[in-house]
Amino acid sequence: MDELQSLMDAVRLTPDNIPLRKYLCGELLRRQRWTEAEIEIKDALKMAPHDMELKIALATVFCEQQKTSLGLVLVEELVSQPAPPARVWFIYAKLLQQAQQPRAAKDAYEKAIIIDPALKDAFLESEINMSLQKGTTPEPLRVPAHGDLTEEGSERLIDVERPKVTFGEVGGMDSVKEEIRLKIIHPLRHPEIYKAYGKKIGGGILMYGPPGCGKTHLARATAGEINANFISVGISDILDMWIGQSEKNLHAIYEKARSMKPCVLFFDEVDALGANRSDMRQSAGKQLINQFLQEMDGIDGDNDGVLVLAATNAPWHLDPAFRRPGRFDRVIFVPPPDENARVAILDILLKDKPAQNIDRKAVARKTPEFSGADLQAVVDIAIENKLEEAMRTGTPVPLTASDFEYAIKKHKATTREWFTTAKNYALFANEGGSYDEILNYLKIKK
Numbered sequence: 001m002d003e004l005q006s007l008m009d010a011v012r013l014t015p016d017n018i019p020l021r022k023y024l025c026g027e028l029l030r031r032q033r034w035t036e037a038e039i040e041i042k043d044a045l046k047m048a049p050h051d052m053e054l055k056i057a058l059a060t061v062f063c064e065q066q067k068t069s070l071g072l073v074l075v076e077e078l079v080s081q082p083a084p085p086a087r088v089w090f091i092y093a094k095l096l097q098q099a100q101q102p103r104a105a106k107d108a109y110e111k112a113i114i115i116d117p118a119l120k121d122a123f124l125e126s127e128i129n130m131s132l133q134k135g136t137t138p139e140p141l142r143v144p145a146h147g148d149l150t151e152e153g154s155e156r157l158i159d160v161e162r163p164k165v166t167f168g169e170v171g172g173m174d175s176v177k178e179e180i181r182l183k184i185i186h187p188l189r190h191p192e193i194y195k196a197y198g199k200k201i202g203g204g205i206l207m208y209g210p211p212g213c214g215k216t217h218l219a220r221a222t223a224g225e226i227n228a229n230f231i232s233v234g235i236s237d238i239l240d241m242w243i244g245q246s247e248k249n250l251h252a253i254y255e256k257a258r259s260m261k262p263c264v265l266f267f268d269e270v271d272a273l274g275a276n277r278s279d280m281r282q283s284a285g286k287q288l289i290n291q292f293l294q295e296m297d298g299i300d301g302d303n304d305g306v307l308v309l310a311a312t313n314a315p316w317h318l319d320p321a322f323r324r325p326g327r328f329d330r331v332i333f334v335p336p337p338d339e340n341a342r343v344a345i346l347d348i349l350l351k352d353k354p355a356q357n358i359d360r361k362a363v364a365r366k367t368p369e370f371s372g373a374d375l376q377a378v379v380d381i382a383i384e385n386k387l388e389e390a391m392r393t394g395t396p397v398p399l400t401a402s403d404f405e406y407a408i409k410k411h412k413a414t415t416r417e418w419f420t421t422a423k424n425y426a427l428f429a430n431e432g433g434s435y436d437e438i439l440n441y442l443k444i445k446k
Helices: 003-013 018-030 034-047 052-064 068-079 086-098 102-115 122-134 174-189 191-196 215-225 245-259 283-297 339-349 360-365 372-393 401-410 415-428 436-442
Strands: 144-149 155-157 203-208 229-233 263-267 306-312 330-333
Touching (some): 018 034, 034 052, 068 086, 174 203, 174 306, 174 330, 203 215, 215 229, 215 263, 215 306, 229 245, 245 263, 245 306, 330 436, 360 401, 372 401, 415 436
Antiparallel strands (some): 144 155
């Protein structure tokens, strides 16, 4: 049995064994399994909340996952303690560099190598020096939403990213990318032209379509394309059990976005936050929608430079008021990738993987209606199949066409169920032709 699996099984049997948990966390870090490591470290910290090693491990995970703002909050607590270890100063330097604060990063790095010269890192030094030469202006990426306190009195924090992924790492979706370029990217790159026409830089785009087709990935790539800050907003970031708190949370997020322009504000599953008010019985939900519309209109602040993207699998549940000009005035259907796009996605998914003469086009032809997530599942199944073979023979071998044939037979397209529902709305609840794109995709004539 794999050593790591044995460790995991041992931890499940003795969950209170902190040394064993720390050893497991160390193994996960060594193997760069960051997501699993984060979960295990957080579980261990619940039992040993003051353990310095665990906190350093968690800061390392945040740093490696580019969760810069989360890492800064944690490490700033650690460096404020008496005689923090050199490793803490080193992680602090890396996080500050990610946050584009090179002067502060340089100070933290120098403290780290004074305490432990073995931490000297030529690559980090080069990054810091290059940033200093460019004259990057320091700006912290994570701050409390001022005045926004939970019932325990702790401040709600807003997580801000600076994504590195760009459109080049998004397979296909050319028409959707062009819409985003027109609405978001061109105004930022040519502000003088838009200003000449009295056109503000900002506004909203609503993306809808079956799940797994890359809406979230595209939103993050949009921020990366223009080197903008990125705030991803989920339901849990806003909804609160206390009356009026959800509206405050939403306002705090918008205020943070306004303070960090240009900023891409991305709302996932936006229909859960902006459901149709005519379907609601409680006034609390209606108040949140009213607040959302007010924020989009910029009544409480200037939204110029705040770029709003939202994704939904059920646009028919969204309140119609969101589609008025100045709000989500561009509604884009994101279909499953076509054959060429599936080839591009497979190229990305198979990059750096041991694939031997895989005909991407042949795989793409055999996967109609497959979403990007479905293609990821096909690749994962193919790898798992090959891993089983490698474990039996003791020799790793490349992926072959037969592995993909097996995976395609085993996995079915998850988009079909969505289109069954969407077709009914497109045929019988399509006022104003809102869902004509669905009918066109399904080749159905009205």
